[in-house]
Amino acid sequence: MTITQLYYVLAVAENQNFTKAAEKCFVTQPTLSMQIQKLEDELDVLIFDRSKKPIELTEVGKKIVNQAKNIVNESYRIQDIVDQQKGYIGGEFRLGIIPTIMPTLLPMFLKSFIKKYPKVKLKIEELSTEEIITRINEGHLDAAIAATPLSNENIKERVLYFEPFVAYVPKTHRLHVEKKIKVSDLDIQDMLLLEDGHCFRDGVINLCKALKDLNNEQFQLESGSIETLIKLSDEGLGMTLLPYLHTLELSDKKKESLHLFHDPSPAREVSIIYHKSELKMQIIEALQEVISGIIRGAITFQNVEIISPLRNKI
Template sequence: MNLRELQYLVALADHRNFRRAAEACSVAQPTLSTQIRKLEDELGVALFERTRRKVMLTPAGGDAVARARRILAEMEGMKEAARRLSRPEEGLARLGVFPTLGPYLLPEVMPKVRARFPHLQLLLTEEKSDGLIARLREGKLDVAILALPVHENGLHCEELFEEPFLLAVPSSHPLAARESLRVEELTRQTLMLLEDGHCLRDQALEVCHLAGAEEGSEFRATSLETLRQMVLAGLGVTLMPALAVKGMATYSDRLHLLRFENGHPSRRIGLFWRKTSALGPLLQELAEVLRDLPPALLNPRNEAVPTT
């Protein structure tokens, strides 16, 4: 049994046709057929049920194909690791980021990343935190930007920055006349939050718990932008991460942001990768680039407030 035979096996499982599988492997059809028959003889079981019109996997064939895919994936991983070790800054890195951070952080940092690593190809994935952690664990991502804490022993973390929260209220709200408030004043507020599965929801609930505030039960948003639009429509208040505030001066007649005078509600952001990753040194440098944010982004002026 060799890798070429496993490649033929997987190709035939994918195409369910000897001719198309042979074309995909760039070999003659008799060659592929012979190698599949040789593999069946070696294993002592039929891997495919053959009819005049189609090819179907047997139960033994399904198991063999699943194992073959894992073996081939490991071999590709070995080759990729070798390429990365020799020229890590010229390869591919798969980066994950969660939805309430990616749209606001990536436009700020990607020009710096490209300048520092001009030949590095970054493949970006946006997904909720639990999905990103699972992809990291399974090797489907190389690195992910996540909110701390993350309880995974196999992951290395480089903390990047701490992002404050601000309270977003409609301009008609009684708090719109103020520049700041104390955390305990949230006890008199009912906050709109994101739906389950968003780490921002968990962070906001923690703030609510500390302040004695309540969550509005009639509405849960699917995105941070939806929350913003609901505040603009005058339907409630919410916590807004500092990076999402940029550009909100456009809404100055309808939305107001308040800083917290005490407690400083915030979330900590880190860069995570597997401790066994061959990309460790490169990702350490990437963390330095991501950490270098302009201070104004994390301490925004209340641009959404008209001057009086």
């Protein structure tokens, strides 16, 4: 039994196809098939049911795949140990970032990070929290930046910063006359929200401690764009809440519609998250150091209350 064989098994289990798995592993399909067949012969079991289309794992195959993930991850740790011993910070690093953080945070730290750590090859994807958790668990992401806490036993979290919620209230809205607003002033029924699937949406719902009644809505909005919410708010269709970093680049005219909350300001906790196996920790720590250093000068709020990003946890 070899680690390479286990790696091939994981590829087939994921792609449910020998040809696609071989392409992902950069080997020929006969080579991959032969190695898996050798492993099955050695164990005297069938890992895959080849009669099914697409290919499926047998019951014992499912157990083998679960163990194979652990073994392959642990094999990667050997290179990690060597890299840390040499003080080497480099190589490919796959980073996921949720959509409500990507456009504001990435431009703040990316240039500084790649200048400080030129040997790290970042592969960055914009993904939902749900997609991030799946990809981290499957070993397709090394880390991600997301709203926390997530309360996932397989994932570890390192807090980067706390980002307050800011109300965007148009001049026609009842709350526009208030210098600062209270959480109790919010009415979910006149709140413009991001589309379902965004954890910032769930955070706003948790903050308001209510679900929106769509039956009485004149229109239903499904948008993943905070900029769209701002434009609709300017048209008098409701107010919205923004993450603080999104407010920094607004025009002076639009900033007139911004309203802070009374202390403690509701906020989201933003963390770098990674698998509990703790691979590539030297790069994770480097990211944490660079981002925390840059963000310290951008967000000065002290008295905040963290709002859960988990749905229905209110």
